[in-house]
Amino acid sequence: MSSKRQRIRHIDLSLETADDEVRALEEAEDGGDQEEEEEEKEGCEVLISNEDEEANKHQEENQTEEKEQSYEKPTAKDVIKDELCVLQAEMERMKEENRMLQEVIDRTMNDYYDLQMKFADIQQEDQPKEHQVFLSLGRQSSDEIKQAKVADRGSGLADDEELGLSLSLQTHVDPHQRDDAREEKGKGLQSWAAGELTTITSQSINPATRKTRVSVRARCQGPTMNDGCQWRKYGQKVAKGNPCPRAYYRCTVAPGCPVRKQQVQRCLEDMSILVTTYEGTHNHPLPVGATAMASTAASSLSSSPLSYLSPYLANPSLPLSTMSSFTSSAGYSGIFGGRQ
Protein backbone atom coordinates (compact mmCIF):
# COMPACT_ATOMS: atom_id res chain seq x y z
CA MET A 1 0.00 0.00 0.00
CA SER A 2 2.84 2.36 0.74
CA SER A 3 4.04 2.09 -2.83
CA LYS A 4 0.67 3.31 -4.02
CA ARG A 5 0.94 6.33 -1.81
CA GLN A 6 4.35 7.03 -3.12
CA ARG A 7 2.96 6.93 -6.60
CA ILE A 8 0.37 9.50 -5.71
CA ARG A 9 2.94 11.76 -4.17
CA HIS A 10 4.93 11.57 -7.27
CA ILE A 11 1.95 12.66 -9.28
CA ASP A 12 1.30 15.50 -6.94
CA LEU A 13 4.76 16.82 -7.36
CA SER A 14 4.63 16.76 -11.08
CA LEU A 15 1.35 18.57 -11.16
CA GLU A 16 2.53 21.26 -8.85
CA THR A 17 5.59 21.76 -10.93
CA ALA A 18 3.56 22.18 -14.05
CA ASP A 19 1.25 24.52 -12.27
CA ASP A 20 4.07 26.65 -11.03
CA GLU A 21 5.66 26.83 -14.41
CA VAL A 22 2.50 28.03 -16.02
CA ARG A 23 1.89 30.50 -13.28
CA ALA A 24 5.37 31.87 -13.58
CA LEU A 25 4.95 32.18 -17.32
CA GLU A 26 1.67 33.96 -16.93
CA GLU A 27 3.24 36.37 -14.52
CA ALA A 28 6.03 37.05 -16.90
CA GLU A 29 3.65 37.45 -19.79
CA ASP A 30 1.20 39.96 -18.48
CA GLY A 31 2.95 41.22 -15.42
CA GLY A 32 0.27 39.86 -13.13
CA ASP A 33 -2.45 42.07 -14.59
CA GLN A 34 -4.58 39.08 -15.30
CA GLU A 35 -7.08 38.07 -12.73
CA GLU A 36 -5.41 35.67 -10.42
CA GLU A 37 -6.72 32.16 -10.68
CA GLU A 38 -5.45 31.10 -7.34
CA GLU A 39 -5.22 33.15 -4.25
CA GLU A 40 -2.24 31.27 -3.06
CA LYS A 41 1.03 32.63 -4.40
CA GLU A 42 4.31 31.04 -5.01
CA GLY A 43 6.32 34.16 -4.87
CA CYS A 44 9.67 32.58 -5.58
CA GLU A 45 8.57 31.34 -8.98
CA VAL A 46 7.30 34.74 -9.89
CA LEU A 47 10.51 36.30 -8.76
CA ILE A 48 12.51 33.95 -10.88
CA SER A 49 10.53 34.77 -13.95
CA ASN A 50 10.82 38.46 -13.25
CA GLU A 51 14.53 38.07 -12.87
CA ASP A 52 14.64 36.37 -16.21
CA GLU A 53 12.72 39.20 -17.72
CA GLU A 54 15.07 41.70 -16.18
CA ALA A 55 18.03 39.74 -17.42
CA ASN A 56 16.52 39.86 -20.88
CA LYS A 57 16.04 43.57 -20.54
CA HIS A 58 19.63 44.03 -19.52
CA GLN A 59 20.69 41.95 -22.46
CA GLU A 60 18.55 44.02 -24.73
CA GLU A 61 19.97 47.18 -23.26
CA ASN A 62 23.46 45.92 -23.84
CA GLN A 63 22.58 45.08 -27.39
CA THR A 64 21.13 48.51 -27.81
CA GLU A 65 24.31 50.06 -26.50
CA GLU A 66 26.34 48.02 -28.93
CA LYS A 67 24.11 49.18 -31.69
CA GLU A 68 24.60 52.73 -30.64
CA GLN A 69 28.34 52.25 -30.82
CA SER A 70 28.37 50.55 -34.18
CA TYR A 71 25.78 52.66 -35.93
CA GLU A 72 25.60 56.32 -36.34
CA LYS A 73 23.59 57.85 -33.58
CA PRO A 74 20.19 56.23 -33.88
CA THR A 75 17.44 58.43 -32.55
CA ALA A 76 15.81 57.72 -29.23
CA LYS A 77 12.64 56.73 -31.04
CA ASP A 78 14.48 54.09 -33.02
CA VAL A 79 15.91 52.65 -29.86
CA ILE A 80 12.49 52.51 -28.22
CA LYS A 81 11.02 50.96 -31.33
CA ASP A 82 13.69 48.31 -31.35
CA GLU A 83 13.08 47.52 -27.72
CA LEU A 84 9.38 47.39 -28.35
CA CYS A 85 9.83 44.95 -31.20
CA VAL A 86 12.06 42.75 -29.12
CA LEU A 87 9.65 42.80 -26.24
CA GLN A 88 6.72 42.04 -28.48
CA ALA A 89 8.56 39.16 -30.04
CA GLU A 90 9.45 37.89 -26.63
CA MET A 91 5.86 38.20 -25.55
CA GLU A 92 4.67 36.25 -28.56
CA ARG A 93 7.21 33.59 -27.86
CA MET A 94 6.11 33.30 -24.25
CA LYS A 95 2.47 33.17 -25.25
CA GLU A 96 3.25 30.29 -27.53
CA GLU A 97 5.20 28.64 -24.75
CA ASN A 98 2.30 29.20 -22.43
CA ARG A 99 -0.05 27.51 -24.85
CA MET A 100 2.24 24.54 -25.08
CA LEU A 101 2.48 24.26 -21.32
CA GLN A 102 -1.26 24.38 -21.04
CA GLU A 103 -1.47 21.48 -23.43
CA VAL A 104 1.03 19.64 -21.29
CA ILE A 105 -1.10 20.30 -18.25
CA ASP A 106 -4.09 19.10 -20.16
CA ARG A 107 -2.41 15.83 -20.93
CA THR A 108 -1.03 15.54 -17.43
CA MET A 109 -4.45 16.00 -15.93
CA ASN A 110 -5.87 13.30 -18.14
CA ASP A 111 -3.10 10.98 -17.10
CA TYR A 112 -3.62 11.95 -13.51
CA TYR A 113 -7.30 11.20 -13.74
CA ASP A 114 -6.56 7.84 -15.31
CA LEU A 115 -4.20 7.02 -12.51
CA GLN A 116 -6.76 7.99 -9.93
CA MET A 117 -9.22 5.64 -11.54
CA LYS A 118 -6.65 2.93 -11.61
CA PHE A 119 -5.78 3.54 -8.01
CA ALA A 120 -9.41 3.21 -7.04
CA ASP A 121 -9.64 -0.06 -8.91
CA ILE A 122 -6.56 -1.38 -7.19
CA GLN A 123 -7.97 -0.51 -3.82
CA GLN A 124 -11.22 -2.10 -4.77
CA GLU A 125 -9.37 -5.29 -5.41
CA ASP A 126 -7.74 -5.06 -2.03
CA GLN A 127 -11.08 -5.06 -0.30
CA PRO A 128 -13.31 -8.03 0.40
CA LYS A 129 -16.20 -8.41 -1.97
CA GLU A 130 -18.62 -7.27 0.63
CA HIS A 131 -17.08 -3.84 0.43
CA GLN A 132 -17.00 -3.82 -3.31
CA VAL A 133 -20.73 -3.89 -3.42
CA PHE A 134 -20.64 -0.34 -2.22
CA LEU A 135 -17.90 0.68 -4.50
CA SER A 136 -18.79 2.66 -7.46
CA LEU A 137 -17.16 4.72 -10.08
CA GLY A 138 -20.15 6.90 -10.46
CA ARG A 139 -22.00 7.56 -13.64
CA GLN A 140 -19.00 7.87 -15.80
CA SER A 141 -19.16 8.93 -19.32
CA SER A 142 -18.31 6.31 -21.87
CA ASP A 143 -15.04 8.09 -22.51
CA GLU A 144 -14.10 7.90 -18.88
CA ILE A 145 -14.95 4.24 -18.78
CA LYS A 146 -12.82 3.65 -21.80
CA GLN A 147 -9.97 5.53 -20.23
CA ALA A 148 -10.22 3.47 -17.10
CA LYS A 149 -10.32 0.29 -19.09
CA VAL A 150 -7.35 1.25 -21.14
CA ALA A 151 -5.47 2.03 -17.99
CA ASP A 152 -6.49 -1.29 -16.54
CA ARG A 153 -5.28 -3.16 -19.56
CA GLY A 154 -2.02 -1.35 -19.38
CA SER A 155 -1.40 -2.28 -15.82
CA GLY A 156 -3.10 -5.59 -15.78
CA LEU A 157 -4.22 -4.78 -12.30
CA ALA A 158 -7.93 -4.83 -12.80
CA ASP A 159 -10.30 -6.43 -15.14
CA ASP A 160 -13.08 -4.93 -17.17
CA GLU A 161 -15.58 -7.20 -15.67
CA GLU A 162 -15.13 -5.80 -12.25
CA LEU A 163 -15.37 -2.30 -13.48
CA GLY A 164 -18.52 -3.17 -15.31
CA LEU A 165 -20.01 -4.65 -12.21
CA SER A 166 -19.28 -1.55 -10.30
CA LEU A 167 -20.90 0.57 -12.91
CA SER A 168 -23.98 -1.50 -13.07
CA LEU A 169 -24.30 -1.61 -9.34
CA GLN A 170 -24.35 2.07 -8.99
CA THR A 171 -27.44 2.28 -11.11
CA HIS A 172 -29.17 0.49 -8.29
CA VAL A 173 -27.80 2.72 -5.69
CA ASP A 174 -30.30 4.13 -3.34
CA PRO A 175 -30.90 7.76 -4.25
CA HIS A 176 -30.36 8.81 -0.72
CA GLN A 177 -27.01 7.13 -0.71
CA ARG A 178 -26.11 8.84 -3.90
CA ASP A 179 -26.98 12.15 -2.34
CA ASP A 180 -24.76 11.31 0.54
CA ALA A 181 -21.98 10.45 -1.79
CA ARG A 182 -22.48 13.65 -3.67
CA GLU A 183 -22.22 15.53 -0.46
CA GLU A 184 -19.17 13.63 0.57
CA LYS A 185 -17.49 14.26 -2.69
CA GLY A 186 -18.71 17.77 -2.75
CA LYS A 187 -17.03 18.55 0.48
CA GLY A 188 -13.70 17.62 -0.84
CA LEU A 189 -14.22 19.27 -4.14
CA GLN A 190 -15.36 22.48 -2.69
CA SER A 191 -11.79 23.16 -1.94
CA TRP A 192 -11.08 22.94 -5.59
CA ALA A 193 -13.63 25.56 -6.15
CA ALA A 194 -11.99 27.64 -3.49
CA GLY A 195 -8.77 27.35 -5.39
CA GLU A 196 -6.99 25.86 -2.46
CA LEU A 197 -6.78 22.24 -3.32
CA THR A 198 -3.66 21.11 -4.96
CA THR A 199 -4.13 17.42 -4.82
CA ILE A 200 -6.88 15.03 -4.34
CA THR A 201 -6.79 12.35 -2.13
CA SER A 202 -7.11 8.96 -1.10
CA GLN A 203 -9.92 7.22 0.50
CA SER A 204 -9.97 4.77 3.25
CA ILE A 205 -12.31 2.54 5.01
CA ASN A 206 -12.72 1.79 8.59
CA PRO A 207 -13.52 -1.91 8.53
CA ALA A 208 -14.58 -1.88 12.12
CA THR A 209 -17.15 0.85 11.96
CA ARG A 210 -17.77 0.85 8.20
CA LYS A 211 -18.07 4.58 8.14
CA THR A 212 -17.49 6.42 4.94
CA ARG A 213 -14.19 8.19 4.85
CA VAL A 214 -12.78 10.55 2.34
CA SER A 215 -9.49 12.27 2.78
CA VAL A 216 -8.42 15.34 0.91
CA ARG A 217 -4.96 16.75 0.62
CA ALA A 218 -5.07 20.45 0.18
CA ARG A 219 -2.48 23.13 -0.02
CA CYS A 220 -3.88 25.61 2.39
CA GLN A 221 -2.38 28.48 4.35
CA GLY A 222 -5.08 28.76 6.94
CA PRO A 223 -5.68 26.46 9.87
CA THR A 224 -8.53 24.86 8.00
CA MET A 225 -9.68 24.88 4.44
CA ASN A 226 -12.98 26.45 3.59
CA ASP A 227 -15.20 23.77 2.12
CA GLY A 228 -18.47 25.61 2.36
CA CYS A 229 -19.86 23.78 5.34
CA GLN A 230 -19.99 24.96 8.92
CA TRP A 231 -17.77 23.07 11.29
CA ARG A 232 -17.33 23.25 14.99
CA LYS A 233 -14.17 22.11 16.62
CA TYR A 234 -14.77 19.63 19.38
CA GLY A 235 -11.37 18.29 20.09
CA GLN A 236 -7.70 18.26 19.32
CA LYS A 237 -5.14 15.60 19.77
CA VAL A 238 -1.48 15.16 19.09
CA ALA A 239 -1.12 12.05 17.03
CA LYS A 240 1.90 9.89 17.54
CA GLY A 241 4.55 10.43 14.93
CA ASN A 242 3.25 13.79 13.89
CA PRO A 243 4.19 16.86 15.90
CA CYS A 244 1.24 18.71 14.45
CA PRO A 245 -1.98 18.32 16.38
CA ARG A 246 -4.96 16.73 14.76
CA ALA A 247 -8.12 18.73 15.10
CA TYR A 248 -11.59 17.30 15.12
CA TYR A 249 -14.55 19.15 13.67
CA ARG A 250 -18.22 18.39 13.58
CA CYS A 251 -20.69 19.55 10.99
CA THR A 252 -23.00 22.16 12.49
CA VAL A 253 -25.09 22.89 9.43
CA ALA A 254 -27.82 20.70 10.84
CA PRO A 255 -28.19 19.48 14.41
CA GLY A 256 -27.30 15.85 14.69
CA CYS A 257 -25.40 15.72 11.44
CA PRO A 258 -23.04 12.78 11.83
CA VAL A 259 -20.34 14.15 9.55
CA ARG A 260 -17.02 14.82 11.16
CA LYS A 261 -13.77 15.90 9.77
CA GLN A 262 -10.28 15.62 11.06
CA GLN A 263 -7.48 17.77 9.91
CA VAL A 264 -3.87 16.94 10.12
CA GLN A 265 -1.21 19.32 9.10
CA ARG A 266 1.69 17.34 7.84
CA CYS A 267 4.74 19.06 9.15
CA LEU A 268 7.38 16.61 8.13
CA GLU A 269 6.75 16.58 4.41
CA ASP A 270 5.13 19.86 3.66
CA MET A 271 3.78 22.28 6.19
CA SER A 272 1.49 23.83 3.67
CA ILE A 273 -0.35 20.64 2.91
CA LEU A 274 -3.40 19.99 4.96
CA VAL A 275 -4.85 16.53 5.02
CA THR A 276 -8.53 16.59 5.79
CA THR A 277 -10.44 13.43 6.45
CA TYR A 278 -14.20 13.50 6.21
CA GLU A 279 -16.16 10.81 7.93
CA GLY A 280 -19.83 10.01 7.67
CA THR A 281 -22.56 11.35 5.48
CA HIS A 282 -24.60 14.49 5.87
CA ASN A 283 -28.19 14.13 6.93
CA HIS A 284 -29.10 17.44 5.36
CA PRO A 285 -28.71 19.20 2.05
CA LEU A 286 -25.48 21.02 1.52
CA PRO A 287 -25.50 24.77 1.99
CA VAL A 288 -26.04 26.73 -1.18
CA GLY A 289 -22.48 27.91 -1.26
CA ALA A 290 -21.08 24.48 -0.77
CA THR A 291 -23.35 22.98 -3.39
CA ALA A 292 -22.43 25.62 -5.91
CA MET A 293 -18.77 25.07 -5.26
CA ALA A 294 -19.21 21.36 -5.48
CA SER A 295 -20.93 21.54 -8.83
CA THR A 296 -18.40 24.05 -10.04
CA ALA A 297 -15.60 21.80 -9.01
CA ALA A 298 -17.34 18.94 -10.72
CA SER A 299 -17.49 20.75 -13.99
CA SER A 300 -13.92 21.79 -13.58
CA LEU A 301 -12.74 18.27 -13.10
CA SER A 302 -14.68 16.86 -15.96
CA SER A 303 -13.77 19.58 -18.35
CA SER A 304 -10.42 21.19 -18.76
CA PRO A 305 -7.41 21.14 -16.54
CA LEU A 306 -7.30 24.88 -16.70
CA SER A 307 -10.59 25.03 -15.03
CA TYR A 308 -9.10 22.67 -12.54
CA LEU A 309 -6.48 25.27 -11.86
CA SER A 310 -9.11 27.92 -11.79
CA PRO A 311 -12.39 26.26 -11.02
CA TYR A 312 -14.27 29.51 -10.82
CA LEU A 313 -13.62 30.01 -14.47
CA ALA A 314 -15.60 26.93 -15.15
CA ASN A 315 -19.29 27.12 -15.72
CA PRO A 316 -20.82 27.45 -12.30
CA SER A 317 -24.32 27.01 -13.56
CA LEU A 318 -23.89 23.33 -14.20
CA PRO A 319 -26.45 21.28 -12.39
CA LEU A 320 -25.42 19.40 -9.34
CA SER A 321 -26.18 16.17 -11.12
CA THR A 322 -22.96 16.73 -12.97
CA MET A 323 -21.31 15.60 -9.80
CA SER A 324 -22.41 12.08 -10.43
CA SER A 325 -19.97 11.87 -13.26
CA PHE A 326 -17.34 11.33 -10.68
CA THR A 327 -19.18 10.78 -7.50
CA SER A 328 -20.70 7.60 -6.49
CA SER A 329 -22.68 5.61 -4.08
CA ALA A 330 -22.33 5.61 -0.36
CA GLY A 331 -19.41 7.85 -0.43
CA TYR A 332 -17.03 6.33 -2.77
CA SER A 333 -15.78 6.92 -6.02
CA GLY A 334 -13.35 6.62 -8.74
CA ILE A 335 -11.47 9.70 -7.95
CA PHE A 336 -11.58 9.44 -4.28
CA GLY A 337 -11.76 5.74 -4.47
CA GLY A 338 -13.93 5.72 -1.47
CA ARG A 339 -15.62 2.77 0.05
CA GLN A 340 -18.01 1.91 2.74
Added chain:
DNA sequence: CGCGTTTGACCCGCGC
Protein backbone atom coordinates in the same frame (compact mmCIF):
# COMPACT_ATOMS: atom_id res chain seq x y z
C1' DC B 1 -24.55 36.49 27.25
C1' DG B 2 -24.05 33.32 23.62
C1' DC B 3 -21.05 30.88 20.83
C1' DG B 4 -16.78 28.80 19.62
C1' DT B 5 -12.25 27.11 21.15
C1' DT B 6 -9.14 24.90 24.35
C1' DT B 7 -7.71 21.19 27.04
C1' DG B 8 -7.57 17.56 30.39
C1' DA B 9 -10.12 13.48 31.43
C1' DC B 10 -12.42 9.62 29.97
C1' DC B 11 -13.83 5.83 26.83
C1' DC B 12 -12.95 2.27 23.69
C1' DG B 13 -10.65 -0.60 20.37
C1' DC B 14 -6.57 -3.03 19.32
C1' DG B 15 -2.25 -5.45 19.87
C1' DC B 16 0.66 -8.05 22.81
Added chain:
DNA sequence: GCGCGGGTCAAACGCG
Protein backbone atom coordinates in the same frame (compact mmCIF):
# COMPACT_ATOMS: atom_id res chain seq x y z
C1' DG C 1 -5.65 -8.63 31.26
C1' DC C 2 -2.96 -4.67 30.43
C1' DG C 3 -1.05 -0.81 28.13
C1' DC C 4 -1.22 2.30 24.37
C1' DG C 5 -3.16 5.41 21.30
C1' DG C 6 -6.97 7.52 18.91
C1' DG C 7 -11.39 9.65 19.43
C1' DT C 8 -14.89 12.08 22.21
C1' DC C 9 -16.77 14.64 26.10
C1' DA C 10 -17.44 18.54 28.82
C1' DA C 11 -15.96 22.21 31.87
C1' DA C 12 -13.30 26.31 31.59
C1' DC C 13 -12.07 30.09 29.06
C1' DG C 14 -12.01 33.80 25.52
C1' DC C 15 -14.09 36.81 22.33
C1' DG C 16 -17.46 39.72 20.10
